[in-house]
Amino acid sequence: LTEIQTMAKHLICCWIWALVALFYFQQALSFNLDSSKPTVFAGPPGSYFGFSVAFFNPDNKRLNILVGAPRANTSDQTPSTVTERGAVFSCPWDKSGSCTQIEFDSTDDRKNSKGQQMEFKSNQWFGATVRSTGDHILACAPLYQWSTYGFSEREPVGTCFLKKGNDIVEYSPCRSSMYMITKNRVVIGGPGSFYWQGQLISDDITEVISRYNKEFFTPYSNQLSTKSAGAQYDDNYLGKPVCVFCFDNKPFISPFRKMDLLVGAPLFMDRGSDGKLREVGQVYVYLGKGGFTFNNVIKLTGSEIYARYGSSVCSLGDLNMDGYNDLIVGVFGADKAVLYRARPVISVNSTLDISPQILNPEDKSCTLPGTTTTVSCFTVKYCLKANGKGAPSSLHFQVDLTLDRLKHKGAIKRVLFLHNKMPHYSKNMTVSNRQGPACEELQAYLIDDSEFRDKITPISVFMEYSLDYKTAADKTGLLPILDQSTPTNVTKQAHILLDCGEDNICKPDLKLSVVSDQKEIYIGDDNPLTLEVTAENAGEGAYEADLTVTLPSQADFIGVVRNSETLSRLSCAFKKENQTRVVVCDLGNPMKGGTKIITGLRFSVHQLSEQDTEVKFDLQIQRVALHQYAMHECKYNGLCVSTQDCGNTECQEIKCWVGRLEKGQSAILFIYSRLAVSTFLKAESQNKSYNVRSTASFSVIEMPYKNLFSELPTSTTSVKNPQPVPGWVVALAVLAGLLLLALLIFVMYKMGFFKRVRPPQDDSIEKEQLQPQENGDRNTEA
Ligand SMILES: *[C@@H]1O[C@H](CO)[C@@H](O)[C@H](O)[C@H]1NC(C)=O
Ligand SMILES: *[C@@H]1O[C@H](CO)[C@@H](O)[C@H](O)[C@H]1NC(C)=O
Ligand SMILES: *[C@@H]1O[C@H](CO)[C@@H](O)[C@H](O)[C@H]1NC(C)=O
Ligand SMILES: *[C@@H]1O[C@H](CO)[C@@H](O)[C@H](O)[C@H]1NC(C)=O
Ligand SMILES: *[C@@H]1O[C@H](CO)[C@@H](O)[C@H](O)[C@H]1NC(C)=O
Numbered sequence: 001l002t003e004i005q006t007m008a009k010h011l012i013c014c015w016i017w018a019l020v021a022l023f024y025f026q027q028a029l030s031f032n033l034d035s036s037k038p039t040v041f042a043g044p045p046g047s048y049f050g051f052s053v054a055f056f057n058p059d060n061k062r063l064n065i066l067v068g069a070p071r072a073n074t075s076d077q078t079p080s081t082v083t084e085r086g087a088v089f090s091c092p093w094d095k096s097g098s099c100t101q102i103e104f105d106s107t108d109d110r111k112n113s114k115g116q117q118m119e120f121k122s123n124q125w126f127g128a129t130v131r132s133t134g135d136h137i138l139a140c141a142p143l144y145q146w147s148t149y150g151f152s153e154r155e156p157v158g159t160c161f162l163k164k165g166n167d168i169v170e171y172s173p174c175r176s177s178m179y180m181i182t183k184n185r186v187v188i189g190g191p192g193s194f195y196w197q198g199q200l201i202s203d204d205i206t207e208v209i210s211r212y213n214k215e216f217f218t219p220y221s222n223q224l225s226t227k228s229a230g231a232q233y234d235d236n237y238l239g240k241p242v243c244v245f246c247f248d249n250k251p252f253i254s255p256f257r258k259m260d261l262l263v264g265a266p267l268f269m270d271r272g273s274d275g276k277l278r279e280v281g282q283v284y285v286y287l288g289k290g291g292f293t294f295n296n297v298i299k300l301t302g303s304e305i306y307a308r309y310g311s312s313v314c315s316l317g318d319l320n321m322d323g324y325n326d327l328i329v330g331v332f333g334a335d336k337a338v339l340y341r342a343r344p345v346i347s348v349n350s351t352l353d354i355s356p357q358i359l360n361p362e363d364k365s366c367t368l369p370g371t372t373t374t375v376s377c378f379t380v381k382y383c384l385k386a387n388g389k390g391a392p393s394s395l396h397f398q399v400d401l402t403l404d405r406l407k408h409k410g411a412i413k414r415v416l417f418l419h420n421k422m423p424h425y426s427k428n429m430t431v432s433n434r435q436g437p438a439c440e441e442l443q444a445y446l447i448d449d450s451e452f453r454d455k456i457t458p459i460s461v462f463m464e465y466s467l468d469y470k471t472a473a474d475k476t477g478l479l480p481i482l483d484q485s486t487p488t489n490v491t492k493q494a495h496i497l498l499d500c501g502e503d504n505i506c507k508p509d510l511k512l513s514v515v516s517d518q519k520e521i522y523i524g525d526d527n528p529l530t531l532e533v534t535a536e537n538a539g540e541g542a543y544e545a546d547l548t549v550t551l552p553s554q555a556d557f558i559g560v561v562r563n564s565e566t567l568s569r570l571s572c573a574f575k576k577e578n579q580t581r582v583v584v585c586d587l588g589n590p591m592k593g594g595t596k597i598i599t600g601l602r603f604s605v606h607q608l609s610e611q612d613t614e615v616k617f618d619l620q621i622q623r624v625a626l627h628q629y630a631m632h633e634c635k636y637n638g639l640c641v642s643t644q645d646c647g648n649t650e651c652q653e654i655k656c657w658v659g660r661l662e663k664g665q666s667a668i669l670f671i672y673s674r675l676a677v678s679t680f681l682k683a684e685s686q687n688k689s690y691n692v693r694s695t696a697s698f699s700v701i702e703m704p705y706k707n708l709f710s711e712l713p714t715s716t717t718s719v720k721n722p723q724p725v726p727g728w729v730v731a732l733a734v735l736a737g738l739l740l741l742a743l744l745i746f747v748m749y750k751m752g753f754f755k756r757v758r759p760p761q762d763d764s765i766e767k768e769q770l771q772p773q774e775n776g777d778r779n780t781e782a
């Protein structure tokens, strides 16, 4: 009996200390485990329901969870003396609380012809292990005892039952304790065989079933077994390595392909809300990255104390046929088993198109609804395509479109939807799962150009979608999840056609000259002064062109000269910005090419002091200079992410995970980008030169062998065009290719890094300074 106790202790220790189970998951997609609403199955109180868990998927249609309850009292048909025989329950995965006991054995302890009891089934822990493949279920009772010699001693040899369809046979080759079931064979680790030396025994399943003779001994022709050890190894439990985790608490490591790792820690202590430690148990789901390395860990924590949450774990394989792997956790201390369902992952492909992309304000081909006003319009077309295995056949999305998104709150939106005259549009869209895309086309129009000034900033159209989760639940309430790797928004840009030639890029040539009607001014006088300003554009259209005059402290602005035939009456406004006073006059939007504007501005210079020897006016023509640095085509395949929005940035950083590199392997990363040509075709950019620079670096973040290297390798390299290239050359070179090569010899991980820098542009300011006395060459005297 001491042996029974020792073995029982080991067995229990085995399960309770730490249980590591390795599974191949078909897909490493467990970010979708629904840990918020698991299904809980409960068994008879005190039965240790959940001590073992497995899945049963006989014909890939009927799906059940098998839960062992090794201390269950069975409702035997024939009255028997057996107490706490142990049982295996079958639970339909989609209905909690409806587990039924699977009938394996309800017979009483067998006796020999002399009436002596040969079997002892009470407390045999039937159901302590349950395994299943295909339509086979193997369940074992490791503490089953029987009497051999003279019926005086009882040996805990263990026994198993194998069920295939309606056939149930006992399988106890020389009395077994552990279990394993492969495709066609049963593998048993028998710590009890040959006096506790331990042995692995394997038999053909069909033979186990066909040869079953209801006797104590069944001969098998096809049995494989390990040699039992010599006498000196008695009591070493060699058979136990089938349950490798019992003795040294180390997981069994082998060079598997991609696999996920489940670790149950049933004695895990959590700090409760009151700050006290509570033993609740935890299960760790490590997502395999290849080899024996793992991504992030998902932690599932038990809720009941001392319930041994995680004492058994099992990946249920693709239980609900949706292509994802569910997970069941046994909580035998609470007589429960908890099923975590994998949420179906929906990947969405969204597209957004604008046509035409250059809007001609003169091409008024649409009519505003309810009016006769014609407007310039364009088409916005968006499509959504959804693909989610196991998700409902029709999915509901809310789609939100925003026009002219770069113009934030309060600013005038230059384009509006034709049907509602609003810049926003929302739609509840139904998309057929795994079908063609669902699309919608909308008309939008450009408002009258007298209502806005900015014709240069691109008009961005923003689309955003979200899944209506409520209607996407399956009949058990399981919600799908959107693939986290695809963005849920798209932006496209349109431009307004400018008066700037075929390329729609403006190259104005602005000139400014000023003449003063007074050469001298006098202290104490009002000194009325008229500046005759000539502004000329010899190039293409200049948008939002302004004449800005910064006033000296001695002068005040009186107004624009109006009573002259030759001078234009510009509209000018006086502004005070901080301590600086300026007069801003509108030269036109655009100030067309070939325009020459002559205007007169009147000032009075009356606050002269004796220190003043000159009075300086500062005149400038300003126009919008669009400092746009655009990286287009932000699409990253594979494992790359951009750390910024794919928008107007001077420098964009892209990070890529290369993953594990085996010896001799290399990883080459090609990054193609398109330069925003318009940036370089700007007139002010024409005579400048540019450097396009990329910096790439890699860093190894992990080695499979710790301690070999004190520092992990990293390196950085930069590439730059050898000679500064004039802007127009860059503009023509529409495609800039960057090659980053990061090669590592040893087995290592590394990380790529891509940077792009361009020098900022100067602003486009034509300057001329006017000093009233420069022509007179005389200082003002009082
Ligand atoms: C099983 O039955 C025996 C005797 O009726 C009782 O003592 C024991 O507590 C029961 N065990 C469970 C787990 O219900
Ligand atoms: C999305 O759809 C477009 C057009 O239908 C197609 O060209 C593209 O390859 C799709 N992208 C993905 C990731 O499926
Ligand atoms: C879309 O559906 C949601 C809820 O189902 C509703 O609140 C919303 O108003 C709907 N939006 C449109 C544009 O119909
Ligand atoms: C667009 O989607 C990306 C990726 O999902 C997200 O990071 C970004 O914040 C979204 N942009 C907006 C404006 O919502
Ligand atoms: C006004 O002064 C503040 C602080 O000195 C400065 O940041 C800002 O640029 C100034 N504005 C103008 C228009 O000069």
Ligand SMILES: *[C@@H]1O[C@H](CO)[C@@H](O)[C@H](O)[C@H]1NC(C)=O
Residues within 6 Å of the ligand: 683, 684, 686, 687
């Ligand atoms: C560019 O340089 C050429 C010749 O050097 C000159 O004629 C032209 O005006 C310059 N253009 C600009 C926009 O500065």
